[in-house]
Amino acid sequence: SQTIHQWPATLVQPVGSPLSLECTVEGTSNPNLYWYRQAAGRGLQLLFYSVGIGQISSEVPQNLSASRPQDRQFILSSKKLLLSDSGFYLCAWSRGATYEQYFGPGTRLTVT
Amino acid sequence: GNSVTQMEGPVTLSEEAFLTINCTYTATGYPSLFWYVQYPGEGLQLLLKATKADDKGSNKGFEATYRKETTSFHLEKGSVQVSDSAVYFCAPTWGRSGGSNYKLTFGKGTLLTVNP
Numbered sequence: 657s658q659t660i661h662q663w664p665a666t667l668v669q670p671v672g673s674p675l676s677l678e679c680t681v682e683g684t685s686n687p688n689l690y691w692y693r694q695a696a697g698r699g700l701q702l703l704f705y706s707v708g709i710g711q712i713s714s715e716v717p718q719n720l721s722a723s724r725p726q727d728r729q730f731i732l733s734s735k736k737l738l739l740s741d742s743g744f745y746l747c748a749w750s751r752g753a754t755y756e757q758y759f760g761p762g763t764r765l766t767v768t
Numbered sequence: 769g770n771s772v773t774q775m776e777g778p779v780t781l782s783e784e785a786f787l788t789i790n791c792t793y794t795a796t797g798y799p800s801l802f803w804y805v806q807y808p809g810e811g812l813q814l815l816l817k818a819t820k821a822d823d824k825g826s827n828k829g830f831e832a833t834y835r836k837e838t839t840s841f842h843l844e845k846g847s848v849q850v851s852d853s854a855v856y857f858c859a860p861t862w863g864r865s866g867g868s869n870y871k872l873t874f875g876k877g878t879l880l881t882v883n884p
Contacts, residue, residue, distance in 0.1 A: 700874040746811050756802065757872055759811035
């Protein structure tokens with residue numbers, strides 16, 4: 657069976673510090689991978705998606721970047737965090753030929 | 769462009785009450801339709817889906833029917849429980865031209881609270 661991991665689970669970082677959130681998927685190969693942010697108020701915003709190693713598409717201009725160094729690893733980064741980067745970050749994966757997305761447990765980021 | 773409109777709530781019900789959460793979409797073509805559920809502090813879980821017109825998705829007592837004529841996918845449950853308290857997201861998905869990368873468009877979510 658497939659599993660998706662995210663870490664850390666929670667993170668408190670000062671403004672201006674760097675960020676690295678990691679997501680890994682087990683039990684499948686060549687998944688589509690996604691990063692979402694969920695700010696207060698519950699809505700989901702798609703940040704990045706990837707259909708393969710080194711292939712990253714950005715949905716909105718922002719202070720964040722993403723990388724996919726391995727087939728089942730997806731990393732969300734920032735060089736300098738802003739207060740507005742606080743939120744709940746969710747990673748998800750899907751198979752290429754089906755539509756459902758499967759979500760990780762999320763990372764709660766608080767920028768102080 | 770493609771979009772989804774979901775009843776925002778919050779919705780507060782007593783245990784065993786009937787639930788309806790409305791979801792409509794605007795689109796060219798025919799998306800696959802999903803409902804996701806998010807329990808407090810957790811990621812999203814797929815609740816049910818329907819991939820073509822008149823399909824009915826069902827799971828855990830929840831149901832939703834793909835209505836092409838009204839472009840809707842309303843979520844229903846006949847008798848809610850306290851454990852159903854969560855945020856519910858409607859999510860149509862359309863295929864991107866030229867590839868197999870399907871992108872979900874999420875509604876804003878509906879917070880459901882069920883009181884004993």
